[in-house]
Amino acid sequence: MFPAAFDYRSTASLDEALALLAEHGDAAKVMAGGQSLIPLLKLRFAQPGLLVDIGRLKGMSGVGRHDGWMTIGALTRHVDLERGHDLPRQLSLLPEAAHWIADPLVRNQGTIGGSVCHADPSGDWGSVVLALDADLVARSAKGERVIHAADFFQGPFTTALRPDEVLTEIRVASSSKPSAGAYNKLERKVGDFATVAVAVQIELDGNKVSKAGIGLTAVGPTNVKATAAEKALVGREPTDAVIAEVARLAAAAAEPKDDVRGSAEFKKDVVRVYVQRGLKTALARAKEARA
């Protein structure tokens, strides 16, 4: 299988890439690692006229900190996050989720930014950025803007990015309070898309939850932010009863479909169980952070 013909430019700077996008608009497609895009090109689901390869740009990968933010460069590969043993505990969700993405070979080449922009509702990073309540930094030739994760995913494979924009960075506000997350995924085999996966992130203030994020994978037209469930957790002490109620609300937010991976009813129940399980893990991790 080979893709339909396209023109190809490997860009040496972000400005060069942005100029190409400004010129070609919708006819151009940005490629980072290519691990989602190349399969689509081969199946001819995507047939761009121009491929703008940003995979070699310097300075757009790695985890850093500035001005109260923890930043993840869009070109950070899954494998680099998976091996991110030195990440702050607040970002412990990242290596745990990365470990579940595709398989080790794909993780060596694919990037977090590419995956987020691909916006597959079965993608893992979408739920993670929703749970982390991350900000996504988009650049175009005209300037920079910040898109909240909650506003980013607009439909299957559709994001708030304009055709002339490139996602450059994912930001998470640094917290001085005990904060941790967890990722649980059900898959039939390594490399399969999720049957269901759930990302959770919590911040504790004393005995109460001061922030909560819950992102759901493969149970809707986009990655789903379980907003009502998050609200039901914030400001409360996370007792077993509260967690059970939050898990029920999250399951209610899921809109899975019957398919070869399971019935909608089954998947909703997996959401409930994984939210419960994830919250208990995250809670234990956050308490460990406090100790």
Next chain:
Amino acid sequence: MKVSMKVNGIERGGDVEPRVLLVDFLRTNLRQTGTHIGCDTTSCGACTVLLDGEPVKSCTLLAVQVQGRSVTTVEGLAQGATLSPMQAGFHEEHGLQCGFCTPGMMLVGTALLDRNPNPTEDEIRWAISGNICRCTGYMNIVKAIQYAAKAKASVPAAVGAVAGGE
């Protein structure tokens, strides 16, 4: 479009359309057919090569993406007539049946031992989790990689002796 890369240490080049996949460039342009095409859908790992030392799927990379980089294929493992420790392991432990997945398995095994010379069985199984053996010969593939780890830990001369001792 002109493309050049190092393949098994030798500078190679060609003139390809941007849509040409690395695996096709290797097999068709360079006539290096040790890299196999299995599923062609990023699932099976038969097309595994090492890109700057790390295993990737060459059916899911464009040849032009690899411009200026370094690729190792299965043809690059042996040193002349001497098998690499990984190849010797697959020979000694019957790590292959039909042989179709073997180039990929040996390359992920090689990359694993470069990073982690003494992996646990779990770590080996995790490392090969992106490569499918349709003969289901995983038990012996794991043993072959364990054999290679032990062989590498001993003196290199002994590895040659084992490999040549048919």
